[in-house]
Amino acid sequence: MRADWPIRRFERGDEPSDDLSDSTDAEQRLAMMWELAVTAWSMAGRAIPDYPRHETPIRIVRAPELG
Numbered sequence: 001m002r003a004d005w006p007i008r009r010f011e012r013g014d015e016p017s018d019d020l021s022d023s024t025d026a027e028q029r030l031a032m033m034w035e036l037a038v039t040a041w042s043m044a045g046r047a048i049p050d051y052p053r054h055e056t057p058i059r060i061v062r063a064p065e066l067g
Contacts, residue, residue: 010016020029041048 020032024032038048
């Protein structure tokens, strides 16, 4: 129920940082990312791709050489 959502109020400029590295470990952050990815694919109405890593479609974009 929406009334039970945890709500916190901050003055402009006093918002907490989005950096979770002090309060979570890498495994926890990866788990959060996976949940977001599953939700995003679901909202898009598409199945999560399922193929071997070596068949993953990629595109290499090389940065221009500086000099």
